[in-house]
Amino acid sequence: MYELYYWPTIQGRGEFVRLLLEDAGADYIDVVRKPESEGGGVQALRALVEASEHFAPPFLKDGETMVSQTPLIMDYLGERHGLTPRDTDRRRDTLRLSMVLSDFLVEAHDVHHPLAKEFFYEDQREEALRRAPSFRQMRIPKFYDYFEQLLQSNGYLVGDACSHAEFSLFQVVEGMRYAFPRTMARLEPKYPNVITLRDRIASRTGVATYLTSERRIPFNEHGIFRHYPELDI
Amino acid sequence: MYELYYWPTIQGRGEFVRLLLEDAGADYIDVVRKPESEGGGVQALRALVEASEHFAPPFLKDGETMVSQTPLIMDYLGERHGLTPRDTDRRRDTLRLSMVLSDFLVEAHDVHHPLAKEFFYEDQREEALRRAPSFRQMRIPKFYDYFEQLLQSNGYLVGDACSHAEFSLFQVVEGMRYAFPRTMARLEPKYPNVITLRDRIASRTGVATYLTSERRIPFNEHGIFRHYPELDI
Numbered sequence: 001m002y003e004l005y006y007w008p009t010i011q012g013r014g015e016f017v018r019l020l021l022e023d024a025g026a027d028y029i030d031v032v033r034k035p036e037s038e039g040g041g042v043q044a045l046r047a048l049v050e051a052s053e054h055f056a057p058p059f060l061k062d063g064e065t066m067v068s069q070t071p072l073i074m075d076y077l078g079e080r081h082g083l084t085p086r087d088t089d090r091r092r093d094t095l096r097l098s099m100v101l102s103d104f105l106v107e108a109h110d111v112h113h114p115l116a117k118e119f120f121y122e123d124q125r126e127e128a129l130r131r132a133p134s135f136r137q138m139r140i141p142k143f144y145d146y147f148e149q150l151l152q153s154n155g156y157l158v159g160d161a162c163s164h165a166e167f168s169l170f171q172v173v174e175g176m177r178y179a180f181p182r183t184m185a186r187l188e189p190k191y192p193n194v195i196t197l198r199d200r201i202a203s204r205t206g207v208a209t210y211l212t213s214e215r216r217i218p219f220n221e222h223g224i225f226r227h228y229p230e231l232d233i
Numbered sequence: 234m235y236e237l238y239y240w241p242t243i244q245g246r247g248e249f250v251r252l253l254l255e256d257a258g259a260d261y262i263d264v265v266r267k268p269e270s271e272g273g274g275v276q277a278l279r280a281l282v283e284a285s286e287h288f289a290p291p292f293l294k295d296g297e298t299m300v301s302q303t304p305l306i307m308d309y310l311g312e313r314h315g316l317t318p319r320d321t322d323r324r325r326d327t328l329r330l331s332m333v334l335s336d337f338l339v340e341a342h343d344v345h346h347p348l349a350k351e352f353f354y355e356d357q358r359e360e361a362l363r364r365a366p367s368f369r370q371m372r373i374p375k376f377y378d379y380f381e382q383l384l385q386s387n388g389y390l391v392g393d394a395c396s397h398a399e400f401s402l403f404q405v406v407e408g409m410r411y412a413f414p415r416t417m418a419r420l421e422p423k424y425p426n427v428i429t430l431r432d433r434i435a436s437r438t439g440v441a442t443y444l445t446s447e448r449r450i451p452f453n454e455h456g457i458f459r460h461y462p463e464l465d466i
Contacts, residue, residue, distance in 0.1 A: 127363075
C-alpha cells in the first residue's frame, strides 16, 4: 500500500505520481485528500514535512521507504511496475528525461509567476506579459523539438518500450493544452510523434479509466499549468 | 579518461562536475576550453549537442557512456570515486539532495533574469529588483534552513560519510557568497553547520589545490551566480 502526500486541490507535480499509480492499478491512498477525521487534510502533509527529512512534496511512502523529487518517485515506482528499464544506462536516460521535463515545469509555472510565488498573479501580470512571448516562441519549441526528434528516431523515448519518461511527457502535453490552448493548437501539428505518444499513454487501461474518473482533479488556476488568455496569444 | 563538455567561460553547472573530477584526481579533459585546433572550442559543444540525444550541457563522456543533468553526472562520478553511497536508499537520498540544490540554482539565476534568458540583465533590472527581496528573505532561508537542520541532526547530509550532495552544497555556498556578499554575511551566522561543511569540502586535498589553480574560472556576470549590488541590499 503506497501513500502519496501532495496538495489536495491541484494536479501539480503530484499528478505525475498519480498517473503511474493509476496505470499500475496500485493500491494507494492520496492521503491529503482524505478528510482530517481520517488522518488526511493539509495537516497530514504539514506533519510529514515536520517529521521527515524531505524538502518538498510530492512524497511517496512505501512502508519504511520515503521518496521525494518527482523524477525519483517515478524511477522508484517504475522499477516496481515495469516502467523503469532494468539496464543501468537506459534507466539513467529515463530518469534524465523525466528530469528534463521536470525542469520544463518550472518554466511553465514561472511564465505566470515570474517574480515570486508569494505574489498573486495580478501583482506580476505585467511581468508575465513580458515573459510569455519568450516562453511561447523559444522555450516551448526547444523542449517539444527535442522530444519530437527523440521519438522520430526511436519510436519510444528510451529503448524499445514505454517508460515513466513518457508519462512525464504525456502530462506536460496535457498541461500545455490546458494553459496555452491557442499556442498549442498552432504548434502541435509540428509534433506528430509527441501527440501520438500522448494518445498512446491516454489509451492505456488504467490511465483511460483514471482520466474520466472523479479522482482526477481538473486543471485550475492554482496549479502549475494555468490558463490566462492574455499570455496565450 | 573523462571528457567534460560545458561552456568554457563560466563555472555554471559544469563546476559541480569539475569539483568532483578534481577531488578524485581523475584524468579528464575540459574539452570546450581547449583551443579549436585541438578539437575544443564552443564548436565542439555544438557538434556534440547535434550528434547526441542529450538536451543540455554539462555532458560527461566516459568512453561509450554519456551522462547529462548535473545531479546524474554527480551520481555517476560519485559511484566511481567514493562519493555515492552503495546502499540503494542512501544513494537515492544523495541524488535527491543534489537535485534539490540544482533546483536552487534556477532560482539563483532567475533572480537576476526573471523574464527571459535572451534579455540582457539591464532589460529586466526593474523586475529583478522586485524579485530579489523574496529571494533574499524567503527562498535563501528556506533552502539554508533545510540543509542546516539535516547537518545538525546527522553531521553529514546523508548517512555517515561525505557524498556528492555535499559538493553541491559547497558550490552553492561559494556562489551565494559571490553573488550576495552582504546578504550572506548577514545570514551565514545562522548556519554554522553549513559553513563547517563548506570548509570541510574546501580543505580536501584535490579541491584545495583546484580552488587556487588557474583551472578554476572566476565567478563573473555571465554565469548562474552574478553579483549585482542593487539586488544584494
